[in-house]
Amino acid sequence: MTEEFKDSDTQNVSKTLLIAVAGTTGSGKTESAMRIATGIAGSNFSVVDSENNRALNKKGRYRFAHLDMQAPYSPEHYKTLVEKSIKAGHGAIILDNFSSEWEDEGGLHDDADAALERMSKGDPEKANAVLGLAWKAPKMRHKAFMRYLVKLEIPIIFCLRAEPKIKYIKEYDDKKGREVTKVVDAGWLPIAEKLFGYQMLVYALMMPENPGVPVHLKKLEPEFEPMFPVGKQITEKSGQMLAAWASGAPKAAPPVTASPDAAPPSAQEPVGAAPRITPDETLALEARCTENSIKTGTVKKFF
Numbered sequence: 001m002t003e004e005f006k007d008s009d010t011q012n013v014s015k016t017l018l019i020a021v022a023g024t025t026g027s028g029k030t031e032s033a034m035r036i037a038t039g040i041a042g043s044n045f046s047v048v049d050s051e052n053n054r055a056l057n058k059k060g061r062y063r064f065a066h067l068d069m070q071a072p073y074s075p076e077h078y079k080t081l082v083e084k085s086i087k088a089g090h091g092a093i094i095l096d097n098f099s100s101e102w103e104d105e106g107g108l109h110d111d112a113d114a115a116l117e118r119m120s121k122g123d124p125e126k127a128n129a130v131l132g133l134a135w136k137a138p139k140m141r142h143k144a145f146m147r148y149l150v151k152l153e154i155p156i157i158f159c160l161r162a163e164p165k166i167k168y169i170k171e172y173d174d175k176k177g178r179e180v181t182k183v184v185d186a187g188w189l190p191i192a193e194k195l196f197g198y199q200m201l202v203y204a205l206m207m208p209e210n211p212g213v214p215v216h217l218k219k220l221e222p223e224f225e226p227m228f229p230v231g232k233q234i235t236e237k238s239g240q241m242l243a244a245w246a247s248g249a250p251k252a253a254p255p256v257t258a259s260p261d262a263a264p265p266s267a268q269e270p271v272g273a274a275p276r277i278t279p280d281e282t283l284a285l286e287a288r289c290t291e292n293s294i295k296t297g298t299v300k301k302f303f
Contacts, residue, residue, distance in 0.1 A: 017155035017246055019202040020098075021214065021234075022162045022190035028211030030055060032234040033094045033157045034062045035212075039239020040155050041091025048081050048093065050100040065090060072106020075145035086154055092239075096159035099191040101142070108138040108193065142193050150199055155242070160190040162205060190217070202228070 019036060023029040037045040043063040049055040050069040059066075065088065067081060078101060085093045101107050116134035120127035149156055165186040173180045188205060190197070197203040197218055204214030212233035220228065227241040228234065 016150050016152060016201075017242055018149060018158070018200050019155070019242075020158040020160055020190070020192075020197065020200045021202075021204050021206060022160035022192075022217075023206035024162055024188070024208060026208040026211060027162075027206035028213075028233070029159045029206055030058065030094075030096055032206065032212050032214070033096065033159050034058055034064070035234055035236050036157055036239040036242065037064070037092040037094055037155070038062060039236035039241075040243045041239075044090055045092040045094065046085040046088070046090040048078070048085070048095050050095075050104065051097050055094075055096050064094075069100075071104065072110075073100035073104045074106050074111075075101060075108075075141045077106070079145055079148060082149070082152075082156070086152070090154070092155040092157065094157045094159065097161060098158040099161040102192050108142055111138040111141075139193070146196075146199050155246070158200075160192050162188045162190050165189045204228075 017040075019033075021029040021032050034045075034047075046065040046067065047055045048067050048069050050073055053066075053068055055064075056066060065085070067084075069077070069081060078095065078098075082093060082095075103109050112135045115137060116127055116131060119130040119134055165188070166183050167186040168181050169184055170179050171182050172178070188207070190203075190205065200218060202214075202216070202220070202224065203218040204216050206212060206214060213231060214228055214234060216228070223245060224242075227238045227245075
């Protein structure tokens with residue numbers, strides 16, 4: 001392949017759609033993943049299910065190709081099943097639950113623990129000294145799988161478990177007259193390799209009290225903001241808009257219709273001219289207004 005510089009306007013965007021939704025039980029992560037997949041591929045998507053066929057609870061509302069994944073939950077096993085889905089011609093793949101790669105049987109933690117036992121031979125002091133080395137091979141295998149995924153043109157949607165985290169902070173205690181260590185709540189975080197989110201176009205957390213509504217752990221690019229309106233549940237439309245973006249398809253301008261009290265033709269914009277603001281841009285603007293406590297009615301009169 002020849003490497004050369006080309007004008008960005010002549011090139012399509014990356015077709016790699018890597019999306020991750022994380023949450024506890026009842027947070028709507030699987031439902032949201034299926035909505036996105038349906039918007040992208042209709043019923044032509046697959047679910048790699050590592051949770052004892054729980055994805056089949058959704059079969060009354062969605063139609064999909066289902067695979068009951070068994071241990072080991074290694075990066076290599078996931079890669080084999082992704083390749084199988086691609087060969088079958090599916091238009092999108094859901095990996096539910098990809099946290100299995102991190103913490104379940106045959107996953108990265110099991111491999112690192114086995115390596116640590118071999119290296120330390122049960123000696124606690126030696127185990128502390130070689131902990132980083134024990135994790136080297138599992139992390140390299142995970143990175144190899146992610147390098148494979150980012151080159152694919154098929155959308156991959158990851159479902160992840162989430163768990164509460166704590167962190168330790170240093171704080172001056174006036175009563176004790178010295179600095180002390182305190183444990184504070186660090187919120188909920190996805191169960192996955194710590195750099196996993198950097199590869200995602202969309203990386204979101206969901207909670208049971210607001211199921212299906214994403215809290216973005218990674219700031220959305222402006223192009224994606226209209227696809228995930230603030231405070232709204234993910235829908236099939238999110239998948240449709242993602243697919244259109246990845247295909248490089250131009251946005252269709254809405255038809256121009258004159259209202260009964262419209263100005264004379266000479267005072268109007270030419271028929272067929274691009275609108276001053278598109279529907280997607282309107283959604284993005286309304287979302288920004290909501291985030292900054294600005295009433296949308298204040299700005300709507302300008303567009």
